[in-house]
Amino acid sequence: MAQERTFIAVKPDGVQRGLIGEIIKRFEVKGFKLVAMKMMQASEEHLTEHYIDLKGKGFFPELIKYMSSGPVVAMVWEGLGAVKTGRVMLGATNPADSNPGTIRGDFCIEVGRNIIHGSDSVESAKKEIALWFTDSELVSYKSCAADWL
Ligand code: DAT
Ligand code: MG
DSSP states (O other), rough: EEEEEEEEEEEEEHHHHHHHHHHHHHHHTTTTTEEEEEEEOHHHHHHHHHGGGGGSSSSSHHHHHHHHHSSSEEEEEEETHHHHHHHHHOSSSGGGGBBBBBBHHOOOOGGOOOOOOEEESSSHHHHHHHHOGGGGGGGGOTTTTTGOO
């Protein structure tokens, strides 16, 4: 495993349901380092670009409507194997299949309201981070916990 960055976003339902803190806490206590974060109302154009690989799916219009229905909290987390481990922490796409102990397994029920996004590969993480953040928004610093993780 290598040091990686992954793009994580609390979706509009996660924001409205008061789960921002819980989600940040899980990545923080796991040992990942927060390198960028902002709350924003994403446009349909921006979300279409974010989910461009799913454009042909039947649920796509509904997905864009849902994701643009309120503010999201966009974040970049860094650490050893952050992409793969981040996905494990999220749980399966459909909360009905997400194990208890995962974020989706613990806090949601429906695939169309699954509260959180996480990059599925290092390559898509790079694309997503570039889509959601400028270089200057990515903060470079050494965590004092780095040698203890
Ligand atoms: P993930 O978010 O786990 O990476 P994905 O990239 O396949 O999953 O799909 C993106 C989002 O689209 C997913 O979080 C919820 C929604 N979605 C996926 N499959 C769906 C389906 N069969 N019906 C409704 N929404 C779906
Ligand atoms: Mg995905």
